[in-house]
């Protein structure tokens with residue numbers, strides 16, 4: 001393992017093979033559901049970049065890729081002070097069938113904020129696809145349409161998710177065992 005500076009307690013949650021299998025299943029389901037349509041894929045940077053790259057290559061319906069980044073700043077005790085959305089270059093989803101692609105829902109605060117903003121742009125439809133769901137930590141009511149894995153309350157990293165900005169390049173997903 002090369003994910004961290006604390007190798008002793010690092011434990012692999014999903015191997016490269018586990019992830020590949022699940023991503024293929026999600027892609028198959030999405031391709032069926034969107035048959036005859038074009039998907040406007042919107043990836044949430046940075047954490048979704050690897051998941052999105054693998055997912056879109058397995059989806060069989062026509063698809064475009066756009067990206068957003070949400071900046072958050074937290075105050076005391078994790079309360080949110082401010083959020084900003086950066087829409088990356090010629091972002092236009094009006095009238096489109098949008099599939100929002102994110103790596104994880106934790107408290108749900110980030111994605112629900114983003115979903116509300118995207119809805120104001122009047123897409124034809126808006127669905128949410130996430131690789132991992134941590135329902136135990138939810139603070140707001142948000143449910144994804146496609147979920148790769150439902151996981152316990154661990155801080156996970158690898159496969160695009162960071163551990164203090166490192167470890168995004170790991171091909172598997174790990175966590176630190178308590």
Ligand code: IMP
Nearest residue numbers: 047105106107108109110155156161162
């Ligand atoms: P939220 O709590 O659902 O608003 O999640 C905010 C963001 O925190 C996510 O989009 C991820 O970028 C990051 N995040 C949440 N949980 C994890 C984790 O277990 N590992 C790495 N990043 C995480």
Ligand code: MG
Nearest residue numbers: 162163164165
């Ligand atoms: Mg982070």
